[in-house]
Amino acid sequence: MALTRDEAAALDAKDPLAHFRERFTVADPELIYLDGNSLGRLSVDTRERLHEVVEQWGDRLVSGWHDWIDAPTRAGDLLAEAALGARPGEVIVCDSTTVNLYKLACATLDAYSLSAQRALVTDRDNFPTDRYVLEGIAEQRGLELRLLEAEDPLHGPQPADLEPLLADGAVALIVLSHVAYRSGALADMEALTRLARDYDAHIVWDLSHSAGAVPVRLRDAGVELAVGCTYKYLNSGPGGTAYLYVAEELQAGLRSPIWGWFGQAEQFAMERPYEPAEGIGRFLAGTPPILNVAAVEAGAGLTAEAGIEAIREKSVAQTELVIALHDEWLAPLGFELGTPRDPARRGSHVSLRHPEAWPICRALIERAAVVPDFRGPDSIRLGVAPLYTSYVDVWDALDRLRGLVERGEQRAVDAARARVT
Ligand SMILES: Cc1ncc(COP(=O)(O)O)c(C=O)c1O
Structure with a gap:
């Protein structure tokens, strides 16, 4: 069984890196940003x-x-x-x-x-x-x-x-x-x-x-x-x-x-x-x-x-959470894991494969305030950046993704391919 939302919140409460989030600009607290593997956030120091x-x-x-x-x-x-x-x-x-x-x-x-x-x-x-x-x-x-x-x-x-x-x-x-x-x-x-x-x-x-x-x-x-x-x-x-x-x-x-x-x-x-x-x-x-x-x-x-070892430890825990929630909620909806299960063999993003990956990505951004990215032919990349991604971010993002696909919302977005994916 994957974690509950309360359990994810408890992990945030004892996360030694949690305070680093305040060191970044978070313009929209509702937006869950899982694309730090493409473009990291702006820090206050920067x-x-x-x-x-x-x-x-x-x-x-x-x-x-x-x-x-x-x-x-x-x-x-x-x-x-x-x-x-x-x-x-x-x-x-x-x-x-x-x-x-x-x-x-x-x-x-x-x-x-x-x-x-x-x-x-x-x-x-x-x-x-x-x-x-x-x-x-x-x-x-x-x-x-x-x-x-x-x-x-x-x-x-x-x-x-x-x-x-x-x-x-x-x-x-x-x-x-x-x-x-x-x-x-x-x-x-x-x-x-x-x-x-x-x-x-x-x-x-x-x-x-x-x-x-x-x-x-x-x-x-x-x-x-x-x-x-x-x-x-x-x-x-x-x-x-x-x-x-x-x-x-x-x-x-x-x-x-x-x-x-x-x-x-x-x-x-x-x-x-x-x-x-x-x-x-x-x-x-x-x-x-x-x-x-x-x-x-x-x-x-x-x-x-922050220390790279502490960053890695949190990254592994967070990608494990993505995979556990995928297995429980998303695999039954036609998703497939596109990333190694062994944490020692993967980096800090998880790719979820789905035949409708592109419209799902658009729907996540437009209708669920979750920002992943798409890499052809069929991968949605969810990147965790331990300096500013919380465990609850991960839980909520996967929950929103599950709800959106259950409701078929990916069929309601304009699926024309954008210049930047
Ligand atoms: C593995 C890898 N190499 C190179 C690049 C791009 O390099 P550049 O900064 O020259 O555009 C990227 C961009 O995402 C990348 O993922």
């Missing part, structure tokens, strides 16, 4: 920090750069410690995840690929931008792109799925997501990284759906390269600047394919030809967006304050 940086701009004008210039590494170090399990100097906040993936993929191919290594790998279910970046690189460089098909798509790529693609020794580079955007499956980062290295291949991990929700242990897992978004569980705002990670030992041997002045050794010795800066700074390209980077710092600061 609003204040942005205001502060705007004031600095007004007051200091160009001299503000004496402080702003270090913001990408400052924010990177904070992320490294709070969310990524990396060392100071291994993470930098810059560009978008897409651009960072391109930079690290090209840098890796340029530095390491042997002449026999003419292939790239990603999995067919990976986030589209990851696939597109590799498709583009494959075309530009005359390489082959191999698409991994997981034997069990629900659980995502396993070492046994990857190994046959590596067996001929032709693969130079692999791109995988730590948490799959549709199913929420959590990959075995350490085992997959080890397997790749056994075949002289290098993995770039996409951490977009894990950082800030699942403890990521880049150093412990032997990870060489990673990228990720900050606007999901790290709450940096729409289009918030992304980050990249390069293990310290690899940095000197890698060069960004974009030779910009912010990655130059002596940036203000302007007459000199390009020579990459030492350390992670060489992966910068152009002028960092200081307001965005400040928002990343504020977002990562909240994660640091």
Whole structure:
């Protein structure tokens, strides 16, 4: 039997993270927001920090750069410690995840690929931008792109799925997501990284759906390269600047394919030809967006304050609650779980599959004040963000979903597909 609403309220009453909700802007208390896995909420700290940086701009004008210039590494170090399990100097906040993936993929191919290594790998279910970046690189460089098909798509790529693609020794580079955007499956980062290295291949991990929700242990897992978004569980705002990670030992041997002045050794010795800066700074390209980077710092600061282990503990309890309520209320209504049942194998969102997923999603937003999102062909994603999602939010959202489908309300909404889903 799943929890009652009173039992969910009792969990909120003793939740050590409950007070973090007050640190976020909640414009409509009736609205249940379960899409922090797509765009996190605005925090009070972020609003204040942005205001502060705007004031600095007004007051200091160009001299503000004496402080702003270090913001990408400052924010990177904070992320490294709070969310990524990396060392100071291994993470930098810059560009978008897409651009960072391109930079690290090209840098890796340029530095390491042997002449026999003419292939790239990603999995067919990976986030589209990851696939597109590799498709583009494959075309530009005359390489082959191999698409991994997981034997069990629900659980995502396993070492046994990857190994046959590596067996001929032709693969130079692999791109995988730590948490799959549709199913929420959590990959075995350490085992997959080890397997790749056994075949002289290098993995770039996409951490977009894990950082800030699942403890990521880049150093412990032997990870060489990673990228990720900050606007999901790290709450940096729409289009918030992304980050990249390069293990310290690899940095000197890698060069960004974009030779910009912010990655130059002596940036203000302007007459000199390009020579990459030492350390992670060489992966910068152009002028960092200081307001965005400040928002990343504020977002990562909240994660640091709450502690990633405590966040994960609550996330697991909340996704367990989603699954228990699904089993009891929603499975009889034609829903199917699209996420691994084992909490050790999933991230912080649960996908519920249903043939009418899109109109159900619209009806939830328009008629039940619950915000999930839809990922084709048939998944409704319910993301829990432990810093501001309560247990009662989860209970009420699933209750509203049950009532709405029992009444067939999804048939009363305009089911035309929107530009943003
Ligand atoms: C796994 C993953 N990678 C990358 C992106 C997008 O990256 P970008 O910030 O470049 O748009 C997303 C966006 O949702 C994502 O889920």
